[in-house]
Amino acid sequence: MADQVLDAKGLNCPLPILKAKKTIKSMASGETLSIESTDPGSVADFEAFCRQTGNELISSSSEGDVYKFAIRVTT
Amino acid sequence: MSEAKKENAKSMSIIVTKGTLDWAYPPFILGTTAAAMDIKVTMFFTFYGLPLLLNKLDLKLSSLGNPAMKMPMMGMHMSMPNIVAAIPGVDAAASKMMKNMMNNKGIASIEELREASVDLEIDMIACQMTMDLFEYDRKDMIDGIELGGAATYMEVASKSDINLFI
Numbered sequence: 674m675a676d677q678v679l680d681a682k683g684l685n686c687p688l689p690i691l692k693a694k695k696t697i698k699s700m701a702s703g704e705t706l707s708i709e710s711t712d713p714g715s716v717a718d719f720e721a722f723c724r725q726t727g728n729e730l731i732s733s734s735s736e737g738d739v740y741k742f743a744i745r746v747t748t
Numbered sequence: 749m750s751e752a753k754k755e756n757a758k759s760m761s762i763i764v765t766k767g768t769l770d771w772a773y774p775p776f777i778l779g780t781t782a783a784a785m786d787i788k789v790t791m792f793f794t795f796y797g798l799p800l801l802l803n804k805l806d807l808k809l810s811s812l813g814n815p816a817m818k819m820p821m822m823g824m825h826m827s828m829p830n831i832v833a834a835i836p837g838v839d840a841a842a843s844k845m846m847k848n849m850m851n852n853k854g855i856a857s858i859e860e861l862r863e864a865s866v867d868l869e870i871d872m873i874a875c876q877m878t879m880d881l882f883e884y885d886r887k888d889m890i891d892g893i894e895l896g897g898a899a900t901y902m903e904v905a906s907k908s909d910i911n912l913f914i
Contacts (some may be wrong), residue, residue, distance in 0.1 A: 686777070687856070691780055
């Protein structure tokens with residue numbers, strides 16, 4: 674079960690990333706954030722975001738038009 | 749971010765020279781995204797980019813002389829002939845249409861991205877020379893910005909990993 678959930682559905686680039694960053698800032702290291710988005714670009718963007726920031730992308734999947742991500746916060 | 753991470757952090761500077769609705773997007777999108785990715789960002793607002801720091805934004809675009817601006821209409825993409833684009837009120841209507849389209853597609857407004865820039869601690873520098881040239885007043889601009897000139901920017905740029913001119 675994720676420690677925090679972020680609904681980024683309906684938001685376009687770069688809002689899913691900006692909202693994720695804002696949420697991560699309020700979280701502790703080791704906690705997990707679950708994100709749902711509808712922006713197809715967010716798949717590649719969350720991968721790049723995690724590679725750059727060092728946060729761990731635990732999973733990336735899709736269900737219909739919704740993309741789901743789980744990120745483990747590393748600070 | 750830990751201190752060690754901060755020291756190794758990448759940095760980026762952007763010179764923002766354009767202030768129309770469409771051209772305001774690239775610097776604010778890249779700036780906020782970079783800052784969200786722990787990149788230290790400085791934005792230098794000069795010439796027509798400077799009004800993007802005014803408290804009250806009323807951004808517009810023009811389809812005049814812009815054949816690449818094709819709006820989706822009736823299942824097609826249509827650009828505006830110059831003779832139509834030049835009619836008073838057409839720019840205002842096209843700007844409104846663009847803002848509606850963006851809103852419908854979940855795209856952030858420039859106001860939102862600028863707020864995010866402040867939250868993400870982006871250094872925003874207003875060009876002093878442009879303030880003098882176009883007679884802008886510091887008190888009409890948002891809080892949290894600095895004033896500076898070419899040397900201020902160059903010092904930042906010389907130490908930045910990425911430097912963009914938009």
